[in-house]
Structures are given as structure tokens and as C-alpha cells.
Amino acid sequence: MTSEEASGPRDIAVVxxxxxxxxRTTDEISEVEMLMPVxxxxxxxxxxxxxxxxxxxxxxxxxxxxxxxxxxxxxxxVGAWPPISESHVEMDGAWALYEAWTKLLTGDADTALVYSxxxxxxxxxxxxxxxxxxxxxxxxxxPDSVALAALQAQALIDAGDTDEPALAAIGARSRRVATLNxxxxxxxxxxxxxxxxxxxxxxxxxxxxxxAAAVILxxxxxxxxxxxxxxxxxxxxxxxxAHALGVRDLTDSPSTRLAAEHAGAFERxxxxxxxxxxxxxxxxxxxxxxxxxxxxxxxxxxxxxxxNPMMAAGLVRIGEAAARIHxxxxxxxxAHATSGPCLQQNLVAVLExxxx
Amino acid sequence: MxxxxxxxxxxxxxxxxxxxxxQSAFLTGLRERVVLGVTTTDGRTLVPPVExxxxxxxxxxxxxxxxxxxxxxxWAWNHAPRRGQPLATxxxxxxxxxxxxxxxxxxxxxxxxxxxxxxxxxxRVRWAxxxxxxxTDIACFEPYDGDEAHRPAGHSGEFENAVTxxxxxxxxxxxxxxxxxxxxxxxxxxxxxxxxxxxxxCRKVYVPPRGACPTCGVATSEQVEVGPRGTVxxxxxxxxxxxxxxxxxxxxxxxxxxxxxxxxxxxxxGGIPYDQVRxxxxxxxxxTEGGRYPDHYRPTxxxxxxxxxxxxxx
Ligand SMILES: [Zn+2]
Numbered sequence: 244m245t246s247e248e249a250s251g252p253r254d255i256a257v258v259x260x261x262x263x264x265x266x267r268t269t270d271e272i273s274e275v276e277m278l279m280p281v282x283x284x285x286x287x288x289x290x291x292x293x294x295x296x297x298x299x300x301x302x303x304x305x306x307x308x309x310x311x312x313x314x315x316x317x318x319x320x321v322g323a324w325p326p327i328s329e330s331h332v333e334m335d336g337a338w339a340l341y342e343a344w345t346k347l348l349t350g351d352a353d354t355a356l357v358y359s360x361x362x363x364x365x366x367x368x369x370x371x372x373x374x375x376x377x378x379x380x381x382x383x384x385x386p387d388s389v390a391l392a393a394l395q396a397q398a399l400i401d402a403g404d405t406d407e408p409a410l411a412a413i414g415a416r417s418r419r420v421a422t423l424n425x426x427x428x429x430x431x432x433x434x435x436x437x438x439x440x441x442x443x444x445x446x447x448x449x450x451x452x453x454x455a456a457a458v459i460l461x462x463x464x465x466x467x468x469x470x471x472x473x474x475x476x477x478x479x480x481x482x483x484x485a486h487a488l489g490v491r492d493l494t495d496s497p498s499t500r501l502a503a504e505h506a507g508a509f510e511r512x513x514x515x516x517x518x519x520x521x522x523x524x525x526x527x528x529x530x531x532x533x534x535x536x537x538x539x540x541x542x543x544x545x546x547x548x549x550x551n552p553m554m555a556a557g558l559v560r561i562g563e564a565a566a567r568i569h570x571x572x573x574x575x576x577x578a579h580a581t582s583g584p585c586l587q588q589n590l591v592a593v594l595e596x597x598x599x
Numbered sequence: 600m601x602x603x604x605x606x607x608x609x610x611x612x613x614x615x616x617x618x619x620x621x622q623s624a625f626l627t628g629l630r631e632r633v634v635l636g637v638t639t640t641d642g643r644t645l646v647p648p649v650e651x652x653x654x655x656x657x658x659x660x661x662x663x664x665x666x667x668x669x670x671x672x673x674w675a676w677n678h679a680p681r682r683g684q685p686l687a688t689x690x691x692x693x694x695x696x697x698x699x700x701x702x703x704x705x706x707x708x709x710x711x712x713x714x715x716x717x718x719x720x721x722x723r724v725r726w727a728x729x730x731x732x733x734x735t736d737i738a739c740f741e742p743y744d745g746d747e748a749h750r751p752a753g754h755s756g757e758f759e760n761a762v763t764x765x766x767x768x769x770x771x772x773x774x775x776x777x778x779x780x781x782x783x784x785x786x787x788x789x790x791x792x793x794x795x796x797x798x799x800x801c802r803k804v805y806v807p808p809r810g811a812c813p814t815c816g817v818a819t820s821e822q823v824e825v826g827p828r829g830t831v832x833x834x835x836x837x838x839x840x841x842x843x844x845x846x847x848x849x850x851x852x853x854x855x856x857x858x859x860x861x862x863x864x865x866x867x868x869g870g871i872p873y874d875q876v877r878x879x880x881x882x883x884x885x886x887t888e889g890g891r892y893p894d895h896y897r898p899t900x901x902x903x904x905x906x907x908x909x910x911x912x913x
Contacts, residue, residue, distance in 0.1 A: 270776040272810075273776075273778025273781065276818070279811055279818055282816065309610050318813070319809055319810075320811045322814060322815055323813055323816075370682075379618070379622055379767075380734050381705055381734075383683075384684065385684045393675030393692070397673045397674055401718045438676070487649065488705055489694050490653050490702045
């Protein structure tokens with residue numbers, strides 16, 4: 244045991260990140276065929292081989308694939324024979340990263356591979372997501388994901404927190420900055436479009452697409468060996484709110500605020516934030532909950548309004564924030580991931596680079 | 600590149616769910632045109648009611664009747680209703696706080712257009728004609744500018760023949776595409792060929808190929824024709840007839856290592872009595888007229904393979 248470990252929790256960092264281009268359809272390839280290039284990229288960036296990885300954790304959803312235990316097929320891509328230490332979450336890869344981070348904190352492993360993927364193209368993601376709702380009172384009405392986000396947007400408009408032009412500006416800004424992100428699906432100037440479910444227009448909603456992402460975590464000195472400027476994880480926390488929408492104040496996100504508090508986000512200002520806000524109005528809620536002012540660079544990647552691969556978009560937020568630290572473009576960044584209707588579940592991670 | 604294969608994949612399932620005492624009372628109440636909430640220890644009334652307080656986690660059971668009238672707390676205009684939604688004509692999604700409740704219920708509002716809807720709008724329940732004890736017993740809400748129509752009579756929440764479960768049908772439609780490796784395999788099968796893929800690293804040949812070597816974690820790339828003959832490595836005897844399957848039981852289902860493959864695939868064995876199938880039996884694929892895949896495998900008549908020849912493929 245090193246003295247560093249004896250004195251407190253180990254330092255753990257994101258040392259590599261890779262993502263696919265997000266595309267509307269990827270009919271010609273299977274999930275594992277989509278995933279393998281990003282797995283190889285993160286391994287190549289660190290020089291690690293599959294056999295060197297201490298723990299592997301993935302995030303995906305059978306409901307997108309329409310097949311039970313679909314994640315087991317993706318395991319072929321990580322070389323799961325001879326047997327590896329592996330786990331899976333039936334949600335966004337950001338939560339898989341949380342599990343891997345806690346695994347490294349215990350000292351059971353020094354490196355972890357985290358990956359996630361989602362192909363929304365085979366089904367109708369608006370309908371698929373209804374199956375995560377309360378099965379007694381809500382799911383039988385089939386309210387789709389855009390409808391629920393639209394209820395939240397209207398609540399914000401009624402509260403005076405935003406209006407339709409302000410929402411349109413959020414979408415426009417996201418897609419404008421996404422022109423610098425080669426992986427983004429919807430980039431540049433896009434008309435705000437018709438109402439999908441009023442008050443949300445096409446430009447307020449995320450594009451539906453297929454994509455995958457992978458991250459490597461490493462602890463302590465191992466991180467320094469693998470990456471010239473590791474993105475140290477200073478804290479991660481995730482919180483959930485009541486699932487009944489009518490119980491919640493849709494204009495606020497107390498779970499995001501609480502997760503941020505526990506992750507240490509409010510101890511010192513961040514310079515960069517990657518927020519997982521699939522709908523424009525949700526960025527308004529998150530900026531308020533996270534107390535982000537104009538000094539913080541928010542979603543330079545374009546965020547989920549430019550590319551929202553289900554189950555990977557949250558992990559991409561952490562990866563994008565880490566990559567900025569790797570490149571020296573950020574010293575302290577916040578990454579946020581969400582899951583469930585109207586920001587029901589929220590994860591916040593705080594990442595830092597070594598002082599320069 | 601060959602044509603991308605696609606096929607419809609429909610998942611349909613009637614989810615049968617049991618109800619707890621509070622949910623049972625609420626849904627039975629809807630059947631009887633009574634709306635019930637549940638009172639929390641700090642005096643709020645939750646509608647729809649839940650069994651545990653979302654804030655304190657206290658177990659809740661004190662039912663209280665609320666009015667079938669209420670106020671819209673937020674809304675969204677749905678101009679293009681989707682399958683399964685409460686109304687087939689354009690409608691508003693609404694959260695409605697019923698009179699007497701502190702929380703809001705999600706449902707649909709039948710209104711002529713978005714201009715007729717606003718937060719604060721007064722509405723009332725429109726009951727479904729046929730009610731079974733489900734959230735859909737509320738057909739929808741409708742605008743209502745009268746007084747509190749039916750003041751709650753203070754129903755106890757006790758009903759005869761209370762519903763104790765719901766059946767919630769679910770259906771999702773997909774278009775399945777098998778991807779590059781499996782598409783190539785399926786295309787070859789239609790030409791009565793069995794094509795596997797070789798791992799560039801460990802040289803193993805996988806049939807059917809899934810695009811990756813599970814040992815090396817790399818893409819398999821090189822196509823290799825295998826078979827047409829193979830060896831039964833292990834088998835089982837099926838004694839129960841599957842629905843919609845016109846194969847006489849008992850029959851044999853086997854793992855078959857095609858010549859040149861490093862992984863056994865599975866298939867039905869025919870052309871031999873079920874009780875004479877054995878490990879090591881040499882077999883070959885049988886395609887039926889116009890079939891896109893082998894119907895079954897039959898004995899070739901060759902001598903059985905030595906155990907040593909296939910023991911690594913068990
Ligand atoms: Zn191999």
C-alpha cells in the first residue's frame with residue numbers, strides 16, 4: 244500500500260475517451276460492430292491490452308434493441324474469454340462509470356474500461372421510453388418522451404424562467420458550437436421547425452441517433468503513466484426524484500443540486516460544464532440547479548441537442564469534459580448525466596487537471 | 600456491399616400486475632366514478648395515491664375522496680396523437696390538480712385547439728363508458744367552467760369486488776438488422792453455403808460469425824467456407840411440442856461442429872430415429888425447396904468421428 248492510499252481515498256482519473264460518430268441509422272452494423280472501434284481507440288491511446296484491464300463495466304438497454312440480455316453480445320468486443328471481471332447497468336454509461344469508479348476506490352482494480360452504446364434506429368425511441376414510466380397510472384396512457392419534456396417546458400415558461408425564443412436560442416447555440424464536433428449528428432444552422440409537442444419544436448428536441456462511447460479509468464500513479472494530463476475525478480454523486488411527475492416541481496432539479504453538492508461542485512468554480520439536457524428547456528433547469536453563470540463554458544461539444552445516443556450521451560458528457568482537461572483546455576470541469584423523464588435521475592462528476 | 604437485411608420485430612406482451620391496497624382502492628374507485636387520494640403524515644393529499652410517501656417514505660393508507668374537477672398545472676399540445684394514447688384526435692397532455700389534492704395527475708385533455716388551453720384552466724373528468732378499474736377509466740379531461748360539480752361525498756375507499764390487478768398490454772415495433780457479419784452469414788445460407796469468419800489474431804473460425812472474436816476482442820474479417828458436413832458434439836431430446844411448431848416430438852436438437860469451424864452451431868437432427876443419435880455422428884445440412892436456411896441435419900452415413908477430433912468443441 245502506498246502512502247497516498249493510506250492517507251485517504253485513492254485518486255482516480257479518466258485517462259482516455261473515444262466516441263463514434265452519431266448517426267441516424269447504422270443498419271449495416273451490429274451493436275458490437277459499432278462498439279469495437281471505440282474500444283480499440285481507448286486501449287490504443289493508453290497502450291493497454293484487454294488483459295491489462297482490471298474491471299469492465301457497460302451501460303445499455305434491452306428496450307432499444309428489443310432483445311433480452313442484448314448486452315451479452317457486445318461483450319464479444321471486449322474479449323471476455325478468458326473470464327474477466329465485468330458488470331453491466333441497464334442505463335446510461337455514466338452510471339457504469341460510477342460503478343467502475345467505486346470499484347477502483349475499493350482498491351480491487353487499478354484500471355477500468357467503461358463503455359456504453361445505444362441504437363435507437365431499430366425502434367421508435369419516443370414509444371420505447373414510455374416503458375420506463377409508472378406501469379399503473381402513467382404507462383397505459385403512452386405519454387412519449389417529447390410530451391413529458393413539453394410539459395416541463397410549459398411549466399418553465401409559465402414560471403417566467405424562459406420563453407420560446409430563448410429555448411430556440413439554446414438549440415441554435417448547441418448546433419452552432421457542434422460544427423467543431425465531428426461526432427455530432429445535427430450541426431450548424433438548422434431551422435427551429437414545427438412543433439413536435441407544443442411548446443417544443445424540432446429544434447428543442449434531441450436528434451434520434453445511434454452511437455457508442457468508451458472511457459478508461461486508472462488510479463494513482465497508473466493514471467500518470469497512461470496519460471500526460473489525467474482528468475482526476477474529484478467527486479461523483481447521483482440522486483433520484485419521485486417518479487410521479489405531478490409530485491415534482493418540474494421547474495427545478497433538486498436531485499441535480501444535491502448530486503453536485505456531494506460531488507464537491509460548489510467548493511470552487513468550474514470553468515467548463517458538459518450538461519446532458521436532451522431538451523432545450525432542461526438546460527435552463529440545470530443551469531439554475533448548478534448555479535452556472537456566463538463565466539462557465541457550457542456544452543462546447545454541442546451537448547445532447549446535437550447528438551443524443553441513448554445510453555451513451557451521459558458517458559459522452561464525462562468523456563468530453565475529461566478530454567478538455569487532457570488537452571489543457573480546462574482545469575476544472577463539471578459533467579452531468581440524466582436518465583428518466585423530465586430529469587428524474589441525475590449524476591454529477593467533477594474533474595480536475597493537475598495545476599499548471 | 601450486399602443489401603442490408605431487415606425484418607420486422609414486434610414485441611408484444613400483456614403485463615399482468617398485482618395491486619397494493621392503495622392502488623387497488625384508487626383503480627376500483629375509478630371504475631365506480633370515485634377519485635381517491637391518500638393523505639400523508641404531514642397532511643398533504645396525493646392524487647394519484649401511492650403506498651409510500653415520496654418525501655418521507657412513510658407507509659400510507661388513509662384514503663380520502665377528492666373531486667372529479669380540478670385545475671391544469673401545466674400542459675402540452677399534442678397535434679399528432681400516437682398509438683395507445685387516450686385520444687385519437689389532437690389533444691393536450693395535462694397535469695391536473697384535482698380539487699382537494701396537493702399533487703397533480705397526468706392525463707389527456709380534450710380541447711378544440713391549443714388556444715383553448717392554459718395553465719390554470721378548470722377541467723373535469725370525462726369517464727369512459729366501459730370501466731374496468733384502470734387509469735384509462737378516465738377517458739380524458741374536458742374544460743369545465745361550472746362550480747365544483749360533485750362535492751366529494753367522503754367515500755371510505757371500501758368497495759365490493761375490488762380490482763386486485765391490471766393487465767397492461769405493451770407493444771413495441773422494431774425493424775431488426777443483423778449487422779455486417781451475420782448478414783453475410785444469412786446471405787450465404789440462402790445460397791446453401793455455410794460461411795464463418797476467422798479471427799485474424801487466434802485464427803479461430805466462428806460459425807455463425809457475430810463480427811468479433813470473444814477471446815481477442817477484435818473484428819473477425821476473413822470469410823471461410825465451412826462444412827457442408829459436420830459432427831454432432833452433444834445433443835438433447837426434445838419431448839414437449841412448442842407452440843406453432845409442426846415437428847413431431849420427440850426430436851433431437853444438437854450442437855454440430857461443421858468441418859473447418861472452431862465453434863459448434865445448433866440444429867435439429869432428422870432422418871434417423873431420435874434414440875439412435877449419438878456424439879460423434881457425422882451429419883450434413885438439408886435445405887428444403889426454396890428454404891433460406893437449413894431445415895435440419897441428417898446422417899451422412901460416414902463412420903462416427905473420433906472423440907479426440909471434436910473434444911475441444913464441446
Ligand atoms: Zn481471436
